[in-house]
Amino acid sequence: MPNKKVLPPNASALARITRHQIIIPLAALLLLAVFNLINDPSFFSISLKPNSNGDQILSGNIISIIDNGSELAILALGMTLVTAASGGQDISVGAAIAISGSVMLRVLCGADARAETLQAPIIVAFLVACLVSMAFGAFNGALVAFFKIQPMVATLILFTAGRNIASWINNSQLPIVKEESFSYFGNYIPGIPIPTPFIIAIVCFIIMFLVLKFTNLGLYVQSVGINEKTSRLNGLNPELIKLMTYVILGLCVAVAALIKVSRISTINYSVVAKDIEMDAILAVALGGNALSGGKFSMAASVIGAYVIQFLTTTLYALEVNAAALPAYKAVVVILLVVMSSPAVKEKLAVVGKKFRKNGAAAEKA
């Protein structure tokens, strides 16, 4: 049949693919890639250049995306679980990063902000920061799980107070870590041309993947998020599971804080990880996960996070004024979110059906 090619591809296969949640962020990623390819193919060029220390490192827009998107992608892991289990979001992660980073610096530098040597090993500082972040996560989680406070309201407390607490931990000083090896986490390890944050992010993805594969975390979290009453009657403890997701997010916060602080070897309490909570929530939403909780796709959230970073880098590449950046971002986000909304999806499905029907009719004729 000569007109066979104009017909849509196998309808059922198409339907199967489009029903997959991950298609939404992937399509967005593809769209951005195609846009850049048309606009300026050199956007994708990657080159090996020496950095200020004389080490050979990879550089280019793509490297910048996978580097700078790391913190966001790591946070998206925890945010996805929190969203799925509690049907709400933690808006305090930015402030929590400030606290966690501050704790890390406090342990590393001790009371003297200008200490020449490390007062404690980096691993100790990191572990202490993990514990503190998890404790704050547990605080948020307890408010949500046991006191049944709406997640956004519960985490508003830490959102408001967090950066002041962070500042208070170091007596409002800005300690600087002189030890060079501390800067590896946010930059490059000598001899490895790949940015360390990306390596850390990959390690986090693998750990999350293994946890989801080798534990019942996914099933329990989704079950609690979808139907708490049923979950309880099936022997689950919904409060504990919700609490657990907030604690896991706390751990993600500590890792993100390590990268953030390491990038500049110090901290600025009021701007570190500013607005990152909104991007993390957006990553979850872009991944096609319902913000009201329930079923989730971790991979889709991670891709969602990189879509956001891709978008930011694209806008920078277009030399959009930094002050105007959020406005441009907002426009694109509106488009993406509207495109992936249930209302539009339904409409598209109807249109697709008609199209197929017409196609079939044409074929018959």
Next chain:
Amino acid sequence: MRDKAILEMRGIYKSFPGVKALQNVDFTLCKGEIHALMGENGAGKSTLIKVLTGVHIKDEGNIFIRTESGEEQEVQIHSPQEAQENGISTVYQEISLCPNLSVAENIYIGRGDSAFISWRKMNKRADELLKSLGIDVKATQQLASCSIAVQQMVAIARAVDMDCRVLILDEPTSSLDDSEVKKLFGLMRQLKDRGVGIIFVTHFLDQVYEVCDKITVLRDGTLVGEYEIENLPRLQLVSKMLGKDLDDMADIKEEAPVFEDKGAAPVYEGEGLCSSEGIKPFDFYIRPGEVNGFTGLLGSGRSECVRTIFGADKVTGGKVKMDGKEVRITKPREAMDNGIAYLPEDRKRDGIVGDLSVKDNIILALQVKTGFFKPFSKAKATEFANEYIKLLDIKTASVNTPIKSLSGGNQQKVILARWLLTNPKYLILDEPTRGIDIGTKTDIQKLVLKLASEGMSVTFISSETDEMLRTCSRLLVMRDRRLVGELTGDQLTQSAVMNTIAGGDKNAE
């Protein structure tokens, strides 16, 4: 369109991914008739209703209505609002009113002609409306304080006041007791006399024959036929719904099953059990292989008893022994660890995890029992799911289909599969046959007897006494949240049960 028809649906098609829910279905409703829509679960009743009310949009077919001026008109219904504008109103099984508002507010909410409300006028109008319909409730009363039956009637009153010409009642009687059903039927007849066409969806055959004029039967998404009630005897109706003869029903013993007490120690023994839900402390035991049941009117505390046994409500007292050993059961997890399984009464609220797949729903309870660190592999989970899909004949497109897209009876089977997979010693079934079709009901009854013959203890609760008499060898009778009697052997007759429930029998305390 026929002369007296006020609604006609012609050649309706509707399909969902993997399911052809309706295929070339016709349906005609005349003025002033009560028309039963019958069929097994998955026959397409709900889908047809939803197409008519704009919840789903039909793929193909035409819907005609007769306007008030008497003209025929084809209508496109894309939303419940449009259905309402065309005079089609629905009262669902689950009341969809606002419980925290007053009766009058519920009748008039969202229909204000102006931005200003005269509360006095509204209440007066509501009172008149309720009085004219013979509904015994005050307009100012908060809806939540009314019984379910009254709430339902308020919903009907609302529909009537909106000049509905087609009223759809979707399983309205499933949570009503007999006297409430009588009242509802009175109201239905009254509306019929006013010329309203009523579509009545129910699983209760008695009720169909009591109140309906016509029956339309659907099966597997297709139309079986439309019948005048007097031309379709009960047995024929059932065989048309099932599409087969009723030999299957005959398999179930008509006489009460006898349980041979071999003197084995009870599997479960509770003493002075009580919970936060206000039931009087009660004693209870069940032996291996025994099937017993709690009976009583709705609200008598049947469900609360089994919920206490399973630890589903807050347990406030009592001693529990399993196999003679004292154990502590205050929450579901402890009950599960002791080999108890509980299929809850409210499938939608307490049973299914709607968005999860059939597979995940089946393995859920066992995965909780095995613990956090022991998930099944995908292959293993699929194997379990397929095993029970086959065993219980669950109709689903695949193991990965979300459970919410299954019909009610099949959802119930999935939950049953979930608990059977945990290999319980003691299975509690609270209204497992509620709102599901005869075929599945019979399947479940047979399954209960089979499990018991294999040594499992089962407690069975059903609103239908004959169903309980067919399956249970011992009945515990509840009245006003208190255990008032126990019936075994020869006492297991309809009249004895009724007497005990009513309190006129020697068996009652």
